[in-house]
Ligand SMILES: Nc1ncnc2c1ncn2[C@@H]1O[C@H](COP(=O)(O)OP(=O)(O)OP(=O)(O)O)[C@@H](O)[C@H]1O
């Protein structure tokens with residue numbers, strides 16, 4: 214299962230997994246999981262449209278992904294993302310459905326766009342994926358610190374003169390590029406589960422940004438590898454395994470947090486609450502000590 | 505508190521607002537606000553809800569542009585990227601699962617605006633440790649920021665701001681969620697920081713009593729108008745009555761100051777502030 218066309222599958226899928234792990238870390242950090250759902254759907258519509266008019270599906274996918282990401286960023290400039298993202302999602306799904314209804318090669322091509330066809334990757338695709346992977350990772354490496362600040366403490370970052378909105382637009386474009394490279398391989402639906410499941414699980418296990426990022430990549434790669442091997446053996450869709458494993462890791466992370474929380478740290482809380490009334494009673498004394 | 509470095513000797517003007525007015529959505533939010541902040545001094549920005557405290561911070565930070573008037577930083581217009589202003593906002597929303605420890609947040613204060621990935625260096629680590637120690641945060645340095653208590657997060661954010669070595673530190677309602685012990689600790693910490701690092705500290709609060717022992721100056725805000733000076737100069741019946749536009753009484757009770765409006769509506773003190781603060785040179 215490592216020879217010929219399968220070799221391409223392993224290489225491409227590993228690249229997708231690494232990038233999804235890296236970019237997904239920030240997606241989850243920023244609370245943009247929903248965006249990671251909407252943008253691949255837009256890419257799907259773009260690909261369907263492109264195959265309809267007979268141009269490269271990859272180009273159609275990329276164009277729609279970038280347009281939708283930028284549109285979400287611009288429309289949600291002030292305030293919350295969710296309504297704008299939902300709007301982009303349903304609009305793009307509708308468009309995708311329309312393109313499909315016009316298209317002849319209904320079933321298999323569309324199925325591949327939604328669920329991926331990792332077992333049928335061409336050498337050209339390997340190259341395109343590698344280029345996009347390098348671009349995405351380089352972008353994240355360069356933006357790492359400002360993006361981290363802008364994601365966790367936007368109010369403070371803005372006050373320091375950080376261009377938080379510009380940072381957000383850059384990030385959305387990166388999400389669109391990741392989408393472009395991943396959707397043909399793992400599909401629109403499963404791209405989403407890779408980008409959210411692995412980083413979501415990783416941050417339950419790791420306390421630090423770097424270790425969470427690294428673990429996110431590891432989990433993502435493990436998910437993809439197991440999924441491909443299992444799919445090869447059983448002939449069930451890769452996407453099924455990616456989705457299930459993403460959920461399994463995520464739940465394992467939650468269990469780990471719960472297990473750890475019931476141990477050492479849990480004991481700290483009651484003690485502090487109990488201390489409060491005592492503090493109130495002795496305030497006059499504390500005030501006096503200030504001089 | 506450190507009583508040796510009182511205003512006067514060697515202080516330097518860090519920031520001044522000159523007749524700043526601001527209109528937003530057809531309303532005048534600030535009306536000719538003028539005051540200045542000096543190095544080594546702690547200034548209280550006192551006013552009730554909606555008075556305009558946060559808006560004054562936004563103007564200082566350059567997030568709102570005054571409709572009239574000037575904001576001068578050491579006598580000059582402020583540059584866009586300004587590492588010499590540290591800011592601790594009124595509230596920040598944190599996801600409890602964010603994989604970021606208190607020390608990581610402090611480290612972001614050091615170089616969070618730089619591109620590229622940080623190289624682990626001993627000097628960097630040491631500065632973060634020193635800063636954590638300065639705000640007495642070693643006990644929770646390795647706890648995730650989302651799990652910190654209000655007071656712990658407050659101190660972490662102060663360390664985040666201070667590590668960039670600002671000349672001006674702005675804190676929006678830092679005492680809002682603290683119990684009285686933490687309140688005294690934070691106030692004491694900020695006063696000693698102002699003196700030790702010779703920076704100007706501006707603290708907003710709706711209640712001035714906790715700040716009385718350490719406040720060098722007060723900027724009193726009421727519906728977008730401000731009066732500034734020493735506590736003795738500002739917290740007086742004539743000054744505050746003029747500011748509010750109606751008569752207010754200023755009562756000195758047991759070392760605390762109560763500002764009472766009209767009949768029996770109490771403005772800046774509530775039953776929750778049953779603590780003693782010792783004023784300087786009052787009465
Ligand atoms: N962008 C805006 N457009 C219109 N009005 C605004 C805007 N921002 C603030 N205001 C108004 O300005 C006034 C002052 O608000 P500000 O947030 O400065 O009050 P504050 O003194 O910080 O109050 P609090 O103690 O409640 O935090 C309020 O009445 C508020 O409604």
Ligand SMILES: [Mg+2]
Nearest residue numbers: 557558594676
């Ligand atoms: Mg406010």
